[in-house]
Amino acid sequence: MLGLFKRLVHSKSEDVIRCAAVVPAAGSSSRMKGQDKILLPLAEQPVLVHTLRALDQCTYITQIIVxxxxxxxxxxxxxxxxxxxxxxxxxxTGGATRTHSVLAGVREVDENIPLVAIHDGARPLVSQAVLAAAILRASECGAAAPAVPVKDTIKRSHAGLVDATLERSELFAIQTPQVFERSLIRAALAKALEDGVTLTDDCSAVERLGIGVALTQGDYCNLKITTPEDMAVAEALLAWRENE
Known part of the structure; x- marks a missing residue:
């Protein structure tokens, strides 16, 4: 009976989690040879449609801003x-940089939604498990993002020469969605813009404030489409996943 009670309480607590998704899809697609990557067909549907459908199907996400x-x-x-x-x-409409665009999206989130998941429009293969893990962890600690261990040996270089070989066991590739308490990410992005800092992801804005970001289980299938080769990989991964 106690076990059943705990499951019911746990289920109820998860049901009240409300999260908005902000989907930056304003890039120039400069490495896609003039094609808009978010509109390229992936299994007969545009890349962006796959991304938005995954978010739309997530129980915890109640609003999506593109x-x-x-x-x-x-x-x-x-x-x-x-x-x-x-x-x-x-x-x-987005802004001059990714940070401008994401902040514009965050400012459109309904005030009664406490969490914001920022997810790349060009990550069409995100799973429900990855989405749920990041959102649930962020609801506990305020900031979370999926990550996977890097597979390659990573070297730092200077002037074309190897400067150092980094410890691979300590390195992770960070994915999206990156999920935050709404007021936290809004303040962090505004501060980064005020300071004129260029960011490559949204976790960095929060890290600058001295706040830790929890890592959750990512997925190697959750790739970001950037180059034409990525489209071929995404097609293969989608077919492989559907045949599992």
């Missing part, structure tokens, strides 16, 4: 309507 380029506002909005993505509440 941040894209001005010239993509209409086609992205139409995609969301055509695909019945009911949790997409807004499609807005």
């Amino acid at each position: 941040v894209t380029r001005e010239d993509l506002i209409v086609p992205v909005g139409q995609l969301c309507r055509d695909c019945g993505l009911s949790k997409v509440s807004r499609v807005i």
Whole structure:
């Protein structure tokens, strides 16, 4: 009986977790040879549709904000309507940098939603397990992100020569969604912009404030599409996952 009670309490606590997703999709796709990577077909659906569907299906996510380029506002909005993505509440224009774009998205999140998951529009293979793990951990500690151990030996170089070989057991590749308490990430991003700091991910904004980010289990399938080769890998991974 006690075990059943604990499961019921645990289930109830998870049910009240509410998270918004901010999806930056405003990049120039400069390494995709002039093609917009978020609109490229992956298994007959645009990359962005796969991404948004995964977020739309997540129990904890109740609102999705898509941040894209001005010239993509209409086609992205139409995609969301055509695909019945009911949790997409807004499609807005991004800013000059990723940080500007993400902050713009965070500012559109409903005030009654305490958590924000920032997830790359070009990560279409994110699993429900990865989403849930990061959101649940962030609900406990305020900041969390999925990560996977690096597979290659990593070397630091200077002037084209090896400067050091880094300890691989201590290195992780950080993925998205990166999930934060809403007011924390909003303040952290605003501070980074105020200080003129260039960020490559959103965890860095929080780390600058001296706040730790918890790592959760990532997935090697959760790749970010950046180059044409990545599209081929994503196609293969999608087919492999569907045949498992």
